[in-house]
Amino acid sequence: xxxxxxxxxxxxxxxxxxxxxxxxxxxxxxxxxxxxxxxxxxxxxxxxxxxxxxxxxxxxxxxxxxxxxxxxxxxxxxxxxxxxxxxxxxxxxxxxxxxxxxxxxxxxxxxxxxxxxxxxxxxxxxxxxxxxxxxxxxxxxxxxxxxxxxxxxxxxxxxxxxxxxxxxxxxxxxxxxxxxxxxxxxxxxxxxxxxxxxxxxxxxxxxxxxxxxxxxxxxxxxxxxxxxxxxxxx
Numbered sequence: 001x002x003x004x005x006x007x008x009x010x011x012x013x014x015x016x017x018x019x020x021x022x023x024x025x026x027x028x029x030x031x032x033x034x035x036x037x038x039x040x041x042x043x044x045x046x047x048x049x050x051x052x053x054x055x056x057x058x059x060x061x062x063x064x065x066x067x068x069x070x071x072x073x074x075x076x077x078x079x080x081x082x083x084x085x086x087x088x089x090x091x092x093x094x095x096x097x098x099x100x101x102x103x104x105x106x107x108x109x110x111x112x113x114x115x116x117x118x119x120x121x122x123x124x125x126x127x128x129x130x131x132x133x134x135x136x137x138x139x140x141x142x143x144x145x146x147x148x149x150x151x152x153x154x155x156x157x158x159x160x161x162x163x164x165x166x167x168x169x170x171x172x173x174x175x176x177x178x179x180x181x182x183x184x185x186x187x188x189x190x191x192x193x194x195x196x197x198x199x200x201x202x203x204x205x206x207x208x209x210x211x212x213x214x215x216x217x218x219x220x221x222x223x224x225x226x227x228x229x230x231x232x233x234x
Contacts, residue, residue: 004190004192006189007092007093007199009187009213014212015211018211023172031057032156033056033157035055036112036115036150037053037224040147051069052064052126052134062108065103065105066134067102069091079136079137084129087102092195094214112125122149131144148232153177158172160172167201168188172186175224177227179227186206
């Protein structure tokens, strides 16, 4: 049932200077990305384990995602199972393993910024299937019309292949918030069959670059949601 396993590590500030040499050695330029979330000012959706996100990425199609996290992949009668095209992934951060169910969409180019500028409604970014998933798990009385734009996060993304001693494509993503704070996350995805060997290779790779394997255990999504929701409540 689990289709992909994603390993993630948010770097401690002391380890961030170890990333630029990797990028320079790979000779890669960053992709620019803007990341938006949608919730109420008191984060009612997030409180129900529901995350709505949209991204504008340089050189790629825009995308929207509805994610339910956590889910039990063995729960046969869950409402999310009745929606086509749901993907189940396992997120691994350190020793923590959490399953999520997500459904993706592809808004037309420009629609995400139009929502930010209040020229379109938030609901226009999501497909009918995504709306069904939202309706199944949103708190009573909360609709897409009640949601605020949280963001954007200014992000830069690098994908590094053929790293010495690491056989997977490593994604390095730096997220910057309007208060000048930022954080850097390393991540990669593999099939479930590859997961154990990939985790061992990742830990060896991090240790080989003197990077704390445990990293910062504070998840990036709630950190960003709280930042932007706090500005709405101020």
